[in-house]
Amino acid sequence: MPYDAMSTESDESLLAAYAAGDQAAARALVQRLGPRAFGHAVRMLGGDRAEAEDVAQEALLRLWRAAPGWREGEAKVSTWLYRVVSNLCIDRIRKRRGGTVDLDEIAEPADPGPGAEASLQGRARSGALQEALDALPERQRQAVVLRHLEGLSNPEIAGIMDLGVRAVESLTARGRKALEGLLAGRRAELGYDDD
DSSP: OOOOTTOSSOHHHHHHHHHTTOHHHHHHHHHHHHHHHHHHHHHHTTTOHHHHHHHHHHHHHHHHHHGGGOOTTSSOHHHHHHHHHHHHHHHHHHHHHHSSOOGGGSOOOOOOOSSHHHHHHHHHHHHHHHHHHHHSOHHHHHHHIIIIISOOOHHHHHHHHTOOHHHHHHHHHHHHHHHHHHHGGGTTTTTOSOO
16 A cells, blocks of 8 residues: 555554555655654754764664554554654763763754845854753753654653653743743844844
């Protein structure tokens, strides 16, 4: 049966089809979940796109290995994948801090804007947000990224982070407040005083 990323089949059904040998189902899942896994990894890793690509690929490989034993109804495929991506990113961040990689050497994500001024403004805003996110404790950063940048619900985040919903709410609230504090003095610099 031909599938694509827009298929009405659930992620779980596509994974079951892949486990039964259907390669088209695997392609549809990669098209559907790959960009989300990559985007989450980019944000968690401070904009390092090459490392994020490695993380997304590793997470998808783990999904393929888990497919034959997948038990439908235990977890959503996307929730499971976000958890794996988050854990892989946290492992890499911890290695960076213990290794010789300086966080200032990590490239900022490219922000293709319509014009040079808008592009520079967008990069400054992106860089400021990433800088502020990097200053948060790991769990707060993870919760804020999943909630406000990935758009996941608190129950989904709770499943990914293996926490209760109230703990997620607390982490996102504290993270948001910390971000506001970190970015408060930079409104004019980032072009938000025009309003």
